[in-house]
Amino acid sequence: MMMAKIVEIFHSIQGEGKYLGVPQVFVRFFECNIHCSWCDTPHSIGDTTRHFKEYSLEQLALEIKKHWPGSHSISLTGGEPLVQADFIAQLLGVLQNLRMTSYLETNGILPNELSKVIDRVDIVSMDLKLPSSTQCGPFWKEHEEFIQIAKRKDLFLKVVVSNKTTIEDLQQAVDLVARSAPDVPFILQPNFFDMKEGVIDRCVEFQKVCLKRLSDVRIVPQVHKFMKLR
Numbered sequence: 001m002m003m004a005k006i007v008e009i010f011h012s013i014q015g016e017g018k019y020l021g022v023p024q025v026f027v028r029f030f031e032c033n034i035h036c037s038w039c040d041t042p043h044s045i046g047d048t049t050r051h052f053k054e055y056s057l058e059q060l061a062l063e064i065k066k067h068w069p070g071s072h073s074i075s076l077t078g079g080e081p082l083v084q085a086d087f088i089a090q091l092l093g094v095l096q097n098l099r100m101t102s103y104l105e106t107n108g109i110l111p112n113e114l115s116k117v118i119d120r121v122d123i124v125s126m127d128l129k130l131p132s133s134t135q136c137g138p139f140w141k142e143h144e145e146f147i148q149i150a151k152r153k154d155l156f157l158k159v160v161v162s163n164k165t166t167i168e169d170l171q172q173a174v175d176l177v178a179r180s181a182p183d184v185p186f187i188l189q190p191n192f193f194d195m196k197e198g199v200i201d202r203c204v205e206f207q208k209v210c211l212k213r214l215s216d217v218r219i220v221p222q223v224h225k226f227m228k229l230r
């Protein structure tokens with residue numbers, strides 16, 4: 001029987017991106033395929049001393065149903081959920097049958113795994129990982145392939161801007177998106193930990209640069225951190 005490694009399942013408010021403020025059920029998958037410098041979910045990284053629980057499809061569906069009343073959608077998050085894409089492909093079939101909207105939160109660097117689930121997913125929240133921000137990568141080729149597959153769904157892109165983010169990296173991301181999906185919402189997300197150090201000014205400056213080539217560029221902070229929600 002196929003099992004998934006899950007860190008936690010809970011109900012909360014989406015604190016980022018295009019669907020900011022909607023109530024969701026969050027399913028946090030264990031493990032990630034990269035390691036960003038600021039990662040706020042260290043328990044999701046492949047550290048086997050951390051805790052996860054294994055769920056069958058039926059067990060997870062039951063748990064989701066318990067948290068579902070009043071929710072807008074199910075956020076499949078992590079870690080990187082696509083590390084467990086075979087399980088997610090099956091889960092999405094169950095969610096479709098239950099008429100629940102699915103929302104995939106991904107680092108956007110596993111296009112082959114995305115291909116396994118894209119037919120059944122509704123919303124894709126994709127990060128563009130800039131090397132100067134994350135201190136890992138670059139993933140330009142993977143990101144471009146990923147966008148090509150994801151753009152037929154309700155896709156939006158998210159770029160975390162820290163005090164280390166360079167204009168050169170941003171420009172490269174804008175070139176890539178201008179080629180592949182210039183009208184998809186492009187969200188600049190100020191890094192919460194740099195808020196006191198002028199990162200908003202940097203976002204405003206970056207937004208002007210992005211708007212020369214992209215049609216929908218927004219600055220959206222992580223609101224759940226201000227609200228002290230998970």
Ligand code: SF4
Nearest residue numbers: 032035036039079107
């Ligand atoms: S992709 Fe997400 S989960 Fe993975 S290391 Fe980066 S911030 Fe953490």
